[in-house]
Amino acid sequence: MRSKLLLLSVAAVCLFTAATSRAQTYAITNAKIVTVSGATIDRGTVVIRNGLIQSVGANAAIPSDAQAFDVNGSTVYPGFIDALTNLGIAAAATQQQGGRPNGGGGGGQQQAQQAAPASNSNYPAALRPETLVDDEIRAGDPSYDASRNAGITTVLTVSRSGIFNGQSAVIDLAGDSVSEMILRSPFGEHVTYTTAGFGTYPGSLMGTFSALRQMFYDAQRLQTWQKMYASDPKGIKRPEADKSLEALFPLLNRQMPIVFNANTEREIVRSLDFIKEFNLLGVIAGGQEAWKQSDRLKAMNVPVILSLNFPKRTAANAPDADPDPLELLRFRAETPKGAGRLAAAGVKFAFTSGGAAPADFFANAGKAVDGGLSRDAAIRAMTLGSAELLGIADRTGSIEPGKIANLVVIKGDVFGRDKFASHVFVDGKYFEQKEPTSNRGARGPGGGVNPGGGGGGPQLTGSYNITVEIPGQPTTGTLTLQQDGTNVTGSLNLGGSVSPVKGQATAGGFNLTSSVTFQGTSLNITLNGSLNGNNIVGNIDSPAGAVSFSGTKNP
Amino acid sequence: MKKATAYYLMLLLLVAGLRLPAAAQSKGQDVLIRNATVMTAVKGTMEGTDILIQNGKITKIGKGIAAPAGVKTIDATGKYVTPGIIDCHSHTMLDAINEGSLSVTSMTGTRDVLNNTDITIYRALAGGVTAANILHGSANSIGGKNTTVKFKWGHPIEDYPIADAPPGVKFALGENPKRSNSQPQPGVQPRYPQTRMGVIETDRDALIRARDYKQQWDDYRAGKTKVPPRKDLELDPLVEVIEGKRLVHAHGYRSDEHLNLMLLADEFNFKVATLQHGLEAYKIAPEIAKHGTGVSIFTDSWSYKLEAYDAIPYDAYILWKNGVVVSINSDSDERMRRLNLDAAKVEKYGGVPEQDALQMITLNPAKQLGIDKRTGSIEVGKDGDVVIWSGHPFSPYSRVETTIIEGETFFDRQLDAQHRIDMAKEREALEKLDVNRAPGSGGGPPRIPAEKRQSERDRSEFGEDDEDGGGNNR
Known part of the structure; x- marks a missing residue:
């Protein structure tokens, strides 16, 4: 037997x-x-x-x-490595956390309960550094596909919500389980300059700084106290087992980096001041104006996870609008040159898509090269340099015998x-x-692509469930398209607000415009994307910035 | 071809974009101002007088000073020179103004959210302002820590705070902390306190907590306890208040409340540094003088809210007559640029002498902020913080020609005119770049004009609270 x-x-x-x-x-x-x-x-x-x-x-x-x-x-x-993403986190759950309660009915309350799992932390949800992204991501999440299909095999991923976003992990974009996907977890503790929300401390950026500072002081004290107690508990009040503060011990002990999402020069300066105040291992993420602080970044040995989501003007202003401020015009012109300047100053950096679509990740790395970065350095910032920053260079990031077979063939x-x-x-x-069929033909008109005809372009007609990766508030919606020859019409339902869309079918995809109302503001947007089988991916450009979206066709 | 042109333009812009503001270029320059009418703010007005500034300090004042080698000379014939104006109540250059979530937020501080790219700094310089008290808002009984800054436009942020200025903290009384002008948010519990008596109770409670907290540390330092007490960022500044090491700047309108606060301070044995606003402080002028407190007011704005109903234009005069140190503040990014005219009003209403009126925007705010040893008047040994005016500074027809801080020029009307031409050229080139061109046609909604955003922020001081503090401005 x-x-x-x-x-x-x-x-x-x-x-x-x-x-x-x-x-x-x-x-x-x-x-x-x-x-x-x-x-x-x-x-x-x-x-x-x-x-x-x-x-x-x-x-x-x-x-x-x-x-x-x-x-x-x-x-x-x-x-290729995307050194900061939010991939793999169930969009619906994040939306509940970041979304605004509509109507305040029982449904909203239920959502809130689902979104914020019971925690015995002494701190509000925005200030829980113990959160692990491992627990939030799912294997086989559809959000991996667009990146992987473009040749991005490995990403750093972390939640978007909270002041403490929690601890990030480096994952490979394939695997049947989360444990199989993880290359390194945790990597670092991520911080976003936001607040705990209305009426809750901290409710302002000023409060965010003092709340963070108080937690680090409290963690310092708790660590000392716990050590005292461990060596001899007699006559000492028992220290609390505070998991939120304990999660800061590795940061205070320089065993884990703190990653500040900071784009403007002053956010970067504030982050560097904080890193210095508590003698932390620091990383700047985003870093659009990091080049302005390159000397200090170099001196403090703080690397940058540099966003390739470059700013650009996405819509014409109304005739009676103020012209764009000079500083904004400069910002758009200067940002693509940042990588070259950081390289020249000897600051270490790795590229992140910054939420832009994979196609822009690669194309904008090319713009960084146009802006003064060497081609090799650009490739390095998406492979081995990135692996070094993320502490996985012994395993991946280059083509060497014995390393993980993360490879991509580019035509x-x-x-x-x-x-x-x-x-x-x-x-x-x-x-x-x-x-894609279109890539075989010549570009432009007469390139042999006939979207309306037999088998040339994709048949766009249908309804798609999409997730728009709005930073901090990924939003689900429905895109309904009707294709007639090269003309496409339809509607976009985003967060309950329905707007008509229209535009053209292009080789392999579509190019649409719409005017949507988002959080009370009317925005002119363009949607560019492609359809591959039942998977739709693309970009939405708006005056507020560019975001990517992805989704699937409803059967 | 098109691409090559764009690339060439980018190269040009690289050079243009890296150019530093003119202010930074003149750093470290010694300067001799010649033949001016100098209003010293302490020793009367001196005609045909020169001022020499070396290494940031005023080294000589007199007639016919010989220019040392390499010193930049400014001919100020027919012009007036005053000390740099100091605004004792400002929320400019802040990314957040109020932490309104709690009744006591002394753990916060404006130093963390200073924004040295705020254009209002440059505009203040164009109005002759060289220093300011950057305060937390008035949304709660005890607000955050202040920052006393000089407006070193173009400099890194760490150059702004005056290193040896004594630290301060904001207190607030009346309508704003008791939330009488704000609508409760649905689902949010109204914040305690809701009455004036609750406000003063919150203050007393916080000071008692601070006193107990100090005791915990004293016991620990004396070896009476083993585990170090918690470092409490809320109570640390209040311990400093009790110890007389931190200045209290107390927002309030009604004199009964200001009197009440001074009594509370007596209870804890400290002095309130300034009663901010104090539009009816004239009612308690002798009591204020006795307590040794300064008052920082608007010269007008009477009756703009209920608790300002008893304001009168003679407030400054009566306080001055009673020996109170009075300053005139703006509490506004826009009015900050015309504080000289507010000082002129004090001369008109009650007849405060010219020099005493000038002191209310220069030496007196310096005294109130504890920086009068280094700035606030034109005297040998003080910082070279001076303003050159086209005419008498109390005339509405006069304009600021040059604003100098520690010998460095931060605003100059002629340079400004040149900058406008340069920036127009730069704009023209930048607008041609692909990144700055709109794809396709169509028009989005107009941008909210900056002025409008500004006025929304200003309102926060007048009760309508900026609960999210502005936050990230992107």
Whole structure:
């Protein structure tokens, strides 16, 4: 009986192993290999086995059991890293937290209860540094797809809500479970300059600083007190087991970095002042004006997770509007040059999409190159440099034998709009990519694309459930489209507000305009995106900034 | 071709964009102002007089001073020079004004949210203001810590606070802290206190807590307890108040409340540094003089709210007559630029002598803020904080020509005219860039004019509270 059981379990293990080990050996041949850590190989082979890079070289042998991909001179890069995202966090849950209660009925209350899980913390929800993003993300979340399909294999992800956003994790964008996806957790404690909300302390930016400062002082004291008590409890009042304050111990002990979301120069200065005040390991995220403080960043050895979501004007102003302020015009012109200036000053940095669509992540890295950054440095800031900043450079970030097989094959210029990630490997798992039809033809009119005709462009007609990644308030909605030739009409329902949309079907996607009301303000927006199977991804540009959206077609 | 042109423009802009404001260029320059009518604010008005400023300090005042080598000379023939104006009550250059969530928020401070890119700083300089008391708002009984700054436009933020200025904290009395002008938010419990007696109770309670807290630390330092007490950022500043190390700037209108607060201060053995607003302080002028408290007022604005109903234009005069140190403040980014005319009104209503009226916007606020050893008058040894006027500063036809702080020029009318031309050119070039061009046609909603946003912020002081404090302005 007992041996039978054993036999059964052995069989089960074998079956399981067989299922997961199927086709785990691949060879990418005939490729230009940008190893990042070493010299670029003009034509060679990368062999992947059991999730790792087995060999790399001009003459690397192709194992007999390998599935080989002749990529015809395309370029292999290490899987790209987006050094700060909110991927994997169930949009609905976050929306409940960040959203405003509508009508204040019982439903809203129920939502609030779901959003803020019971916690015995002594602090309001906005000030709970013990929160782990591990507990918030889900394996197989649809938000991973757009990034991974573009060649981003690895991201740092963290919640958006709260002053303390909680502790972030570095994850690979594939895996059947969260534990399988994690490369490093926690990475750091993230802070956003926001408030605890109306009528709650801290209710102003001024209060946010004093509340943060008080918590760090309290954590210092609790740590001292706990040590005293541990060494001899007699005659000492028992210190509290305060998990919110205890979560700050690794920060005070310089074992974990504090990551401040800071874009303007003064936010960066305030962050650096705080880092100095408590002698913390600091990181600046966003960093649009970080170049203005490059000397101090360098001196304090504070790296920057630099946003590639560059500001740009997205809509014409009304005729009677004030002209854009000069400082805003300067800001838009200067921001793409920031990376080059940080590099020249010797400040370490890694690129983040900053919420922009993956296509912009790559195209804007190209703009940073136009703005004075070397091409190699730009690639590095999306691969090995990023891995170094995130503390995973021993495992990934470059193409070296023994490292995790996070790889992407890029056809065309990696910074070009027409680039195509033909093969993506995450942890050695192969994700086949279908090249959009449009990219094969010549660009522009007469390029052989006939969206209305048989099989040329995508058929957009249908209804899509989408999530718009508004920072701090991801919002779900419905996009309904009706395609007639190249003309597209329809409606966008966002947070209950319905607005008509119209525009054109383009090669592989669509280009639409609309005017929406968001939080009481009317905004002219444009929607650009593409449809791949049932998956829709794209960007919404508005005067308030650009955000990405993604979703699926309703059957 | 088009791309190449854009790239060339970007290169041009790189150079233009990195150019520092003119203010920063003149740093460290010694300056000799020649042949001016100098209103010293202490020793009367001196005709045809020179002022030499070296290493930021006034080193000589007199006739026919020889210019040392390398000193920049400004001919001020026919012009007036006054000390830099000091505004004893301002909320300018702040990203948040009120932490209104609690009744006592002395843990907060304006230093954390100073914004040195706020254009109102430059506009204040154009009105001759060189220093200001940057205060927390009046939404609660005890507000946050203040910052006493000099308006060093173009400098990094750490250059703004006056390092040796004594620290202060905001107290508030009356309508604002008891929330009589704000609508309760649905679902939010109304905040205690709701009455004037509740406000003074909140103050007393906080001071008692501070006294107990100080005792805890004294016991710990004396070895009576093992575990160090909590460092309480709310009570630390109040301990300093009790110890006389931190100035209390108390917003209030009704004289009974100001009197009540002074009695409370007597109870805890400290002096209130300034009664802010105090539009009916004339009713208790002898009591104020006896307590040794300063009063910082508006010269008008009577009756703009119920508790300002008994304001009279002779307030400053009566206080002055009773020996009270009086200053005139703006509490407004816009009115800050015309404090010289507010001082002129004091001369008109009651006949305060010219020099005493001038002191109310220069030396007296310096005394109230504890910075009179370094600024507030034109005397040898003081900081070179001076303003050159086109005519008499109490005339509405006079304009500020040059504003100098510690020898450095931060506003100059001729430079300003040149900047306007430069910026118009820069704008023209920048607007041609792709990033600054609107895709397609159509028009969004007009931007809210900056002036309108500003006036919304100003209202916060007058009861309509800026509960979220402005927060992140993006």
